[in-house]
Amino acid sequence: MLTAAFQSAPDGIDPARVPYRDIYTGARIPAIGLGTFGSDHASPDLIADAVREALRLGYRHVDCASVYDNEHAIGPVLQAAVREGLPRKDLWITSKLWNDKHAEADVIPACRKSLADLRLDYLDLYLVHWPFPNFHPPGCTVESRSPDAKPYIHEHFMKTWRQMEKLVDLGLVRHIGTSNMTIPKLKLLLRDARIKPAANEMELHPHLQQQELFDFVRGQGIVPIGYCPIGSPGRPERDRTPEDTVDLEDPVIVRIANRLGLHPASVCIKWAVQRGQIPIPFSTKRRNILSNLQAATGEPLTAQDMADLARIDRNCRLIKGHVFLWKEGQTWEALWDMDGVITPP
Helix, strand or coil, rough: CCHHHHHCCCCCCCCCHHHHCCCCCCCECCCEEECCCCCCCCCCCHHHHHHHHHHHCCCCEEEECCCCCCCCHHHHHHHHHHHCCCCCCHHHEEEEEEEEHCCHHHHHHHHHHHHHHCCCCCEEEEECCCCCCCCCCCCCCCCCCCCCCCCCHHHHHHHHHHHHHHHHHCECCCEEEEEEHHHHHHHHHHHHCCCCCEEEEEECCECCCCCCHHHHHHHCCCEEHHHHHHHCCCCCCCCCCCCCHHHHHHHHHHHHHHHHCCCCHHHHHHHHHHHEECCCCCCCCCHHHHHHHHHCCCCCCCCHHHHHHCCCCCCCCCCCHHHHHCCCCCCCCHHCCCCCCCCCC
């Protein structure tokens, strides 16, 4: 029985109503999660409050990462929820290995640090946050580059992955996965991995549907988790460019939203869940946290709606990743293997 602190909110959603995605291990992951990246503007305490409220409203999936610098604040919330009656087995908690911890000696300690901060005995999913061992200071500008930046080198990535596999062997994580990967990189990983990725986290919203990658991931039995599901209106300035489009202002999305009496963000969430990905929207506002969950569990969009939304893909990547480039003169496209082969060093 949950205590008052974590008693389900009267206007919340029964977690049993939330759809699930099946993982190849037989585990099930809730088909919507709460993102916790505050885009450099939300404090750790504010995000911890959002996690607490999300759990009360019916969320059971929380997407975390060490680089967000708020796991230490989220941990006491998770610990209190479990202590006060929310079964740990009902939660799905994800964290991620940051780029400065790709070295073989750093992977397991980095995971242990996240576990300690989150006050957990194990993670349900641990992702390699980016396939590049390049990192940047918090709040940096788009021009920031690590002086030690390196390209993707598969042999090096596999050394990191072998340590990820050891985390499963040690019982510290139940599943491992990738984030921000491309098809050619995933093909090499699938060829060489002992434990294949359970999920790939990727930017997915109506204006960036990544159909080829989406189909490839699902065809390999990997669950697609979609960040920026409503087009990330609160993303950092370094991730904004003049050519970016705005999903929430798309006429098709607005038309569907008006017909249903919903905010356009709810249409984006419905589309994501029905399409088969797991959206992880971020918000610290209770009304948005609740409306996102309501969208995931409410009446589905029509087949015509889904067909109309499939036609508004603009291939508009919002999180371009400039700060991870490794040499002068490159454009962000070098990170994403646009021609179907890994960009050479």
